[in-house]
Amino acid sequence: MNEAEVLNSQLNDAVYDQDKEAVLELLEQGADVNSKVDHGWTPLQTAVRKGDEELVRLLLARGASVHARKDNGGTAFTEAGIAGNVEILKLLLERGSDINEQDNNGFTAFMEAAWYGKEEALRFLYSRGAKVNLRREASEERAKLHKGGATALMDACRECHFSAVKILVQEMGADVNIRDNRDRNALIHALKKDSDKRRHESPVPIVSFLLEHGVDVKSKDECGKTALILAVEMESPELVTALLEKDEIDIDDADEEGNTALMVAVNKDNCRIAKLLCEKGARTDRGNLMRVARNNRSSSMENLLREHKVRLAPETPRAWEPNSKRWRAQLKKLDQMYRPMIGKLKTFPYFQQKIQDGIYLGLHGGTEVAVQITCSTEGDKEKEFLEKCSHSEHLLKLFQSEKEKGCMYLCFPLWExxxxxxxxxxxxxxxxxxxxxxxxxxxxxxxxxxxxxxxxxxxxxxxxxxxxxxxxxxxxxxxxxxxxxxxxxxxxxxxxxxxxxxxxxxxxxxxxxxxxxxxxxxxxxxxxxxxxxxxxxxxxxxxxxxxxxxYFWSNQSRFNFLKSIWNKIKDDRKRKSIFRDPKAFPYPQWTKMIDKDVLYVMEHPRNAKPTKYGNDVTQLLRLMRNMDEHKDEGITNKIGDYAEYFLEVFPELTTYVYNSLRQNPTCSHLADFQDPSL
CATH class of the missing domain: 1.10.510.10 (Transferase(Phosphotransferase) domain 1)
Structure with missing residues (x-):
């Protein structure tokens, strides 16, 4: 390191140690107040991290930038959201920080405060206009991997900050049903197991709270696991019981591997939860439940399964190839996995099977379909409308529909x-x-x-x-x-x-x-x-x-239209009334633009008197008509296709003539030219 780098490193260390005297001395020696150390940390960001308001003021007074970013795009303000120090947040806002500024991963200070459970900071940021339901913006590359899109509420749920969750929903109107880029809502985030908080905090209060506030229990995680499956994986009878009380729960729904909640409970040898599920009517003919129980050496589970008349129903994958090229892999996966049938429909509404927002792949009686899921009331109205489209050539038609548990499944022929x-x-x-x-x-x-x-x-x-x-x-x-x-x-x-x-x-x-x-x-x-x-x-x-x-006419039709006008409007005065504004004509010197040999031949026709073409539009139309009706081999050899030639030399002519006719009450009908191709 050179001398300047040493000074800058020492400055950041002094800030981290909250040694104000050393900070002042190093600044006097020439240390850069906006220098960066490992991972792009500036002295101001370090002071904010330590929550040292006095040091923050000192550095700001010496020219520290509130807009400097770490390697991950984080600023002093987003760092203040983590620290949760309201006075520092207030100070940074006064110095120009943006209340909703985001780092490279889309985190705002408000999201950071939610993630770390900083309730006072949450309330302050909300009072200053922080967007409660803002979703994390992801880069194009991350979005393609379905990353990003989470909200502050999801963060608080994931980290088990129950008080913050209540504040966000009850005081700030956080939407419990917004979904991230993997289609997960706040309920799924509350049930995820990868947080260290799981060792100390139970998600039960948060889940119960979300259920009371209308969270959608049908949301799935990135592996297609429902809230019920995640609750079984956590081995929480309280959560399983709470979820089973919801009518919308599909007890036999399965994840992308085809595992149902009961299969997970049996695999985990959790008899209490397996009993709850069996008593609620979970299907026992999916998966080799008895063999799993035997492999676990669990006689109690075997006895439970016998009580519920478990029988084996092995499935053999069929040899089947989809018609769709784009969706081939996912359709084959859907065909081979276990899914509870909805009438004749097999579908799996999670992001890997998504066609576009709200539309999923499906198989209806073996036919590849696109499935739109709505509530039954809306679905009935939509179905009624779609039936009116049945004779239309280019309106999307309904193939089939199914109803189940208050939902309508509208099935359309699959598109690519x-x-x-x-x-x-x-x-x-x-x-x-x-x-x-x-x-x-x-x-x-x-x-x-x-x-x-x-x-x-x-x-x-x-x-x-x-x-x-x-x-x-x-x-x-x-x-x-x-x-x-x-x-x-x-x-x-x-x-x-x-x-x-x-x-x-x-x-x-x-x-x-x-x-x-x-x-x-x-x-x-x-x-x-x-x-x-x-x-x-x-x-x-x-x-x-x-x-x-x-625009929709072919080139030949445009040419036919132009040359026909001379014949259709015999009266020269009428022609002049249609094209009465010479300044509007885009080619006032057209005789100088056309091929000189072509013009010469047309002005000196064989076996006829010489003629002269003027520079107005009617004379150009006359020439086009005469050329086409009295074709000359020499002209044809020189310019080729007449329509192509004239439209290339005079590209604005068609529109000019069309609009001139259209705006003339006595001739507007001539603009309604019928192109045979239409």
Whole structure:
């Protein structure tokens, strides 16, 4: 170490030892007040850790930064949340700390205070605006591993700080049913066994409290274990009894290994809990219970199982290959594991089997399905709506449904990916125009049923194995459009943003993409821009008319449209009235832009009088019509396909002519051009 490094190291040691005289002396000798030692600790962070308010003030007065971060992203303020010193928290806030600042793992000072049970600090931070239900933000890499997303309440539950849990829920309104990125709620965190606090504190009071406050008992941990299975693993009869009193508990639910609560109890040789489960009707024909009891040399367990008529029912895995490529591994796993059947449905609602939020893999009578789980009342309404979609081509249809214990299981034909995933797949073939045609058609079908969607986002468009796109409504935001034109208008505006999202390849989040992001080098740029602007400011065309917008026309249809206008409007005065503003015409010198040889041939036709083409739009349309009706071999050899040539040289012409016609009351019908491909 050089001299400066030695001084800085000594400064941090002096702060740790709370030796104020040494700190002052080292600062006078030139030690850096913002220097860092191992793992990025600064003197200020060390003083906060020690809870030494006087030292904190001294260092701040000497220029210590409250914004400096350790290697893990922690600041003096997040460290103060761990220490729980309210005066230091107050002081750091006065010096510019952010109440909700997070370290690299997403921890805030409020979360740290909850983790360490610092109740006074919790109350202070809440009074200053700390977000109670904030979920830990994870980096993209961590999120892919399903890490992050926990809340302060989950931390307090995991560390068995019962008083902090009560404060968070009763005084601060903490949501007991928020889930982290592994789909675990506060109840699951309270039942996890990996905390040192388990040696000294019982989770029973916290679990009982959460049950009283409406926590969802169906949540699972990262291994698919239910709260009941976790309670059995903890060998807590009190918790098992409390959970079994809840009607929502599925006593025969199993984890990803196929183990039920009873199988776990037998394996642990816990007769008291096994008896509780058997008396509550747990199935005894799953797993080789008697063999496990014999291997444990437990005669009492064997006797208990005999009382409940245990019989062996071995299962042999079937040789089966799913149709789905993407979900193959998880479907095979689902097929082979034990799961309690819901009618003809086999599903496992935990994060490894999740398709997207609220949607899980399933097998209904052996058919691969996507399963949406709702409460029965909502499910009945949803089922009634889905039955109306049965004749629609591009609205997601219901395959089957099942009901059990107040829940409705809606089963849909399984899809491979949603629109967002499709656009972001580097290997996927993407025909944006074809996809948008279907998206428009799907929304038209929904509107024809009398509903506006109100949640047009990429996750609600799903794509099956054959590449067919369907519109779903998993957010159930749809509204009746009867007498509610504003709902239709908001759908069209949302559709405009979705068009931008698709045409920019999903590179930006839906709410951030704008017209300026459209690729200018696209041959459809002008038409796409006009389509989006028309959706953002809907007019009399509505969705039906905009589905026939020039953006969707083929190049040949655009060319046919342009050259037909000269023939359809015979009166020269009428042509001039349609295109009355010469300044709006994007090509006022078009005769200089077109190939000079082409123009010469057209102005000097064989066996006809020479003619002259002016620079206005009607003359350009006349030339296009004459060229196509009197084809010249020399021109064809030079420019190739006429439609491709003109649309490349004059890319804004179609939109200009289309809008000019549309805005003229006597000729607006001519803009309603029928492209055979539509």
């Amino acid at each position: 990916k949603n629109l967002q995933e499709h656009l972001q797949d580097p290997e996927g073939q993407k025909d944006y125009k074809a996809a948008l045609k279907i998206i428009f058609q799907a929304l038209r079908e929904l509107h024809s049923l009398g509903f506006a969607h109100q949640d047009l986002q990429p996750g609600n468009f799903v794509i099956d194995l054959g590449g067919k796109i369907y519109l779903a409504d998993f957010g159930s935001e749809r509204r009746s459009i009867e007498g509610q034109e504003e709902f239709v208008k908001s759908d069209l505006q949302a559709l405009g943003r979705l068009v931008l999202y698709v045409l920019t390849g999903g590179r930006k989040p839906l709410q951030q993409v704008g017209i300026e992001d459209l690729p200018r080098n696209s041959p459809d740029y002008t038409e796409a821009r006009d389509l989006v602007q028309s959706l953002f400011s809907p007019d009399e065309r509505g969705l039906e008319g905009l589905s026939k917008h020039p």
